[in-house]
Amino acid sequence: MRRKTFILGTIAWCCLAFYSKQQTMVALPAHFPPTVYDLDRNPPTPEKIELGRALFYDTILSKDSTISCASCHNPYNAFAHTDHDLSHGIDDLIGTRNAPALFNLAWQQTFMWDGAIVHLDMQALAPITNTREMNLSMQAVIDRLNASQLYQKLFYEAFRDSLATGEHALKALAQFQLTLVSANSKYDRVSNSLETFSDQESAGYALYQKNCSSCHVEPLFSSGGFANNGLPVDTSLNDYGKWKVSGLSEDSLLFKVPTLRNLSYTYPYMHDGRFNKLNQVLNHYTRGIQNSKTLSNALQKPILLSSNEKTDLLSFLLTLNDREFVFNPKHQFPKKILLPAKD
Amino acid sequence: MFQHSTLLALRLCLPALVAFTSLNLCAQQKQNEIRFHFTVDNAVLELEKSYYLPAIKDSIRLEKIALYLSHLRLYKGNKLVGSAEKEFVLLNAENATSQQIPLPKGMVKKFDEVRFYFGIDSTTQVEGVSGGDLDPVHGMYWTWQSGYIHAKIEGVSPTCPARKNRFLFHIGGYQAPNSTVKEIRVKVPKSQSAEISIAIDQLLSQVDLRTNYVVMSPGPKAVTIALLLPAIFSPAP
Numbered sequence: 352m353r354r355k356t357f358i359l360g361t362i363a364w365c366c367l368a369f370y371s372k373q374q375t376m377v378a379l380p381a382h383f384p385p386t387v388y389d390l391d392r393n394p395p396t397p398e399k400i401e402l403g404r405a406l407f408y409d410t411i412l413s414k415d416s417t418i419s420c421a422s423c424h425n426p427y428n429a430f431a432h433t434d435h436d437l438s439h440g441i442d443d444l445i446g447t448r449n450a451p452a453l454f455n456l457a458w459q460q461t462f463m464w465d466g467a468i469v470h471l472d473m474q475a476l477a478p479i480t481n482t483r484e485m486n487l488s489m490q491a492v493i494d495r496l497n498a499s500q501l502y503q504k505l506f507y508e509a510f511r512d513s514l515a516t517g518e519h520a521l522k523a524l525a526q527f528q529l530t531l532v533s534a535n536s537k538y539d540r541v542s543n544s545l546e547t548f549s550d551q552e553s554a555g556y557a558l559y560q561k562n563c564s565s566c567h568v569e570p571l572f573s574s575g576g577f578a579n580n581g582l583p584v585d586t587s588l589n590d591y592g593k594w595k596v597s598g599l600s601e602d603s604l605l606f607k608v609p610t611l612r613n614l615s616y617t618y619p620y621m622h623d624g625r626f627n628k629l630n631q632v633l634n635h636y637t638r639g640i641q642n643s644k645t646l647s648n649a650l651q652k653p654i655l656l657s658s659n660e661k662t663d664l665l666s667f668l669l670t671l672n673d674r675e676f677v678f679n680p681k682h683q684f685p686k687k688i689l690l691p692a693k694d
Numbered sequence: 695m696f697q698h699s700t701l702l703a704l705r706l707c708l709p710a711l712v713a714f715t716s717l718n719l720c721a722q723q724k725q726n727e728i729r730f731h732f733t734v735d736n737a738v739l740e741l742e743k744s745y746y747l748p749a750i751k752d753s754i755r756l757e758k759i760a761l762y763l764s765h766l767r768l769y770k771g772n773k774l775v776g777s778a779e780k781e782f783v784l785l786n787a788e789n790a791t792s793q794q795i796p797l798p799k800g801m802v803k804k805f806d807e808v809r810f811y812f813g814i815d816s817t818t819q820v821e822g823v824s825g826g827d828l829d830p831v832h833g834m835y836w837t838w839q840s841g842y843i844h845a846k847i848e849g850v851s852p853t854c855p856a857r858k859n860r861f862l863f864h865i866g867g868y869q870a871p872n873s874t875v876k877e878i879r880v881k882v883p884k885s886q887s888a889e890i891s892i893a894i895d896q897l898l899s900q901v902d903l904r905t906n907y908v909v910m911s912p913g914p915k916a917v918t919i920a921l922l923l924p925a926i927f928s929p930a931p
Contacts, residue, residue, distance in 0.1 A: 392822055467839040472823035476830055476837040489831045517831030521823040596839060598913070 376400065376526075377457060380534040382542050382570055386457040388471055388529060395526045398509040403527025405505060405688045406520060411495050413441055413485035420478065420524075423450035426683045429676065430454060430531060431617035436624030440484035447588060449624035451609060452617040454533040454676065460575050464606050464622040465593045472525045489517050496520065505688070531682060533612055534570075537670040542570065548670065555667025558660055562636075563611070565649045572611040572671060578647040579604040581640030585623055592622070603645050612671045629668065633661050726797040726886040728766060728778065728808060731930055732759055732787050734895040741787055749899035754851040756894065757860075759787035760834060761845035762814055762827075763878075766795060768805035770884070775803040782814060784827040784834060785892075792827075797887070806884040812923050813844035813875035816868040841868050841912065844875070844920070847894070854903045861903055865919050867912025874912070874920035882929045889930035896926045 376395035379386065406412065410419045423438045424430040430453035432438045438450040448464050462468040468477060478484040479492060496502040496515035507513040509523060540546040548556060559567075568574045577593050584591070584604065593602035606622045620626040626635065636654045640646070656664065676682075732739040739745075744755045763785060766778035778795050786792045814828070819841050823830065834843045845865040854861045867874045882888040900922050909915045 389822065469820050469840040470822050473830065473835065473840065476835060480837040488833065490833065493831050516825055517829040518823050518825035521830065525823075 377529045378532045378534070379457075380532070380539070380570075382539070383455075383458060383534065384571075387460050388457040388525075390457070390529075393472065393522045393525060395529060396509065398505075399523045399526045400530055401527075401685065401688065402502075402505045402509040403523035403525065404682075404685050405502075406524050407527050408684050409689060411499070412479055412487060412492055414487045414491075415441060417441065418485050420475070421684070423478070423484070424453050427616070427677060428452070429533065429613035429616040429673075430682075431613075433616075433618055436619050438484075440478075440481070441486045444483040446481075446483050447590060448622050449619060451607075452613060453528060454531045454613070455571055455610065456531065457529050458571055458575070461607065465596050466577060466607055467596045471528065472521050475521055475524050493517055493520065501688070531676075533673040533676040535675045536612065536673040538667075539570070539673075541670070549666070551663050551666045552670050553667075554660075555663040555665065556670075558656065558664045559667050562654050562656070562664075566608045566647065567611045573608045576608055577602070577605040578608050578649070579643065579645040580606075580636075581642070581646055581650055582621060582625070582635070583639075583641045585625065588623060590623065601645060604643060605645060611668055613673055613677065614668055615672045616677055629665055630661070633664065637661075725799070726801060728795040728797065728887070729889045729930075730763075730785055730793040730795070731889065731891050732756075732785075732793075733891045733893050733930075736891065736893075736931055739787060739894055745895065747895055747899055749895075750851075750853055750903065752851055752853040752903075754849055754895075754898055754903075756787070756847070756849040758846055758848040759785075759894065760832075761785050761812065761847075762834065762842060764811045764814055764818075766808060766810040768797070768803075769807040769809060770803065770805045772807075775805050776801050780827070782818070782824075782827050784832055802886065804884045804886055805882070805888070807879060807881050808888055808890065809877065809879045811875055811877055812920065813866075813873075814842045814868065815875060816873070819868045836866065836911075839911070841866050845923075847897075851898075851903050854907045856907050861907040863901075863909045863919060864911075865909060865916045867916050869912070872912045872914065872917055874916050876920055876924055878924045878927050880927050880929060891928055891930040893926040893928065897922055 376397070377390065407420045410416045410422075412419060418441050423432040423440070425432065432450035436449060437445050437447065439445045451464065456462075456471055459471070460469075462471065462474045463477065468474045476489065479487055480489065493515050496506070502515060503513040506515045506519060510519050512519070537546060537548075541548055566574055566576075566578050566580075579592075582604070591603050593605040594600070596602070614620075614629060618627055618629075620629070620632050626632050633656065636650075637656050640650055640653075734745045739756060739759070741756055741758070744753045746753050761784070763783045764781060766780075766783070767774055768776040776797065779798055780795060783795055784792060818824070818828070828842070834846065835841070836843060843864045843866040845863070847863040847865070849861055850859050851861060852859055865874055880888075880890050882890070897919075901919065906915070909919060
């Protein structure tokens with residue numbers, strides 16, 4: 352009887368440990384809503400995550416082996432592309448939008464500024480095959496991976512199958528990206544009663560709640576939806592956002608509401624990177640909004656902020672920076688895999 | 695325990711017994727399948743070969759044909775009697791094996807109708823990446839937006855005013871009102887296998903290549919072409 356209990360207990364413990372281990376692979380902050388991504392369909396494991404990390408940083412995924420995902424999604428910039436309004440890819444070709452920051456992806460319904468991609472697994476297909484970004488077909492990617500001893504080993508460790516497939520490569524990339532969770536900013540610590548805002552930050556928080564929170568909903572600081580925030584059309588780009596995907600006139604000039612987290616790391620701002628500084632963003636909202644048929648309901652009334660209030664609001668926004676996330680070595684270039692020490 | 699002579703007898707008979715049994719099993723487990731054939735004028739289509747189409751009074755040459763079928767089910771007298779194990783099938787004119795859909799081993803029921811869908815259902819389209827015939831490596835998933843390309847039909851015709859006279863039909867779309875998923879039913883001679891012909895000439899004869907030669911995204915044009923598809927599937931003569 353005792354032996355049976357012991358065996359059952361051990362099995363139960365193993366099951367529980369495995370379940371817990373799965374869940375901690377992708378940190379799920381208690382104050383965040385449930386994930387959108389179905390983790391059961393692509394359960395995270397350390398080996399798959401490491402494979403995904405290698406792929407993310409490996410330029411082998413581009414035609415001339417010069418561009419990796421990290422070329423536009425830089426870890427030190429919360430996986431955004433700074434210093435450029437429009438991201439550039441292979442052969443220095445300039446694209447049409449600014450690469451968005453990558454974090455908290457498990458809670459996103461859609462991807463890209465116009466919501467063209469509806470599942471994280473499939474997102475990588477867009478930059479890999481785009482002729483101005485990495486310019487390589489998936490078949491060519493898989494052929495290269497299968498010709499590499501390193502990747503044969505990594506795929507075997509991750510999937511018990513050394514043969515790389517599009518499915519496995521994309522799942523591994525998704526798993527690595529799912530681990531990019533940013534939830535330890537000062538704001539989060541205040542949320543969890545571990546710290547308190549300064550007076551200025553508190554004032555800024557109140558201004559955020561009054562003026563910004565309907566679109567930039569906490570704790571993700573985005574509703575995940577789309578809005579026309581009154582940006583005048585850049586006629587050198589003629590980018591009408593979500594309209595391109597849906598073809599519906601009510602989607603004209605609607606773009607995905609980005610998160611307000613990690614703003615210090617992710618300039619320039621907006622889908623076409625037109626604002627370098629947060630002050631320019633605030634000035635847009637107070638005096639730069641262009642009215643149009645699809646202008647967001649939240650912006651129909653003007654936003655009024657005095658100079659001091661702008662400072663307060665900015666100080667609150669800075670509490671959304673997550674330094675620990677940006678400097679987390681687990682997210683960075685996997686030196687041991689991609690540049691092993693030569694003996 | 696056994697006497698020497700018994701053991702010897704067993705040793706001689708056993709292999710024969712095994713061979714006999716396995717032969718019998720083989721006979722019972724013949725591979726039943728649905729075989730699809732892309733055809734022109736009721737003959738198997740060859741890629742890169744030039745065909746004259748009387749309906750358009752011009753020739754065409756097909757360079758690529760790939761299309762997704764899903765949920766193949768078998769009916770006899772309107773009753774479901776079986777289904778293919780592979781839920782999603784990518785037929786490719788370049789690959790004869792891709793056009794042979796095995797039916798479950800040991801399936802002995804005969805059927806007189808095959809039902810399936812052209813295209814991939816919307817649930818599968820949005821649930822994440824899959825492998826096998828659904829693997830995006832096959833180049834049948836739109837990379838710049840979401841969704842599978844249900845059919846790629848590419849070729850050349852002098853009628854076509856496009857660059858290099860090339861027509862390019864990438865038919866897809868899984869969301870209303872531009873869903874190109876279509877149910878198709880083909881009545882076949884009662885049997886445990888079936889051969890179905892996909893008359894590409896019939897399809898292209900109904901498309902005016904002088905004005906309609908590029909479809910690269912979901913929309914009404916793709917739907918118009920998808921509507922022509924059920925009629926081009928028929929039992930192979």
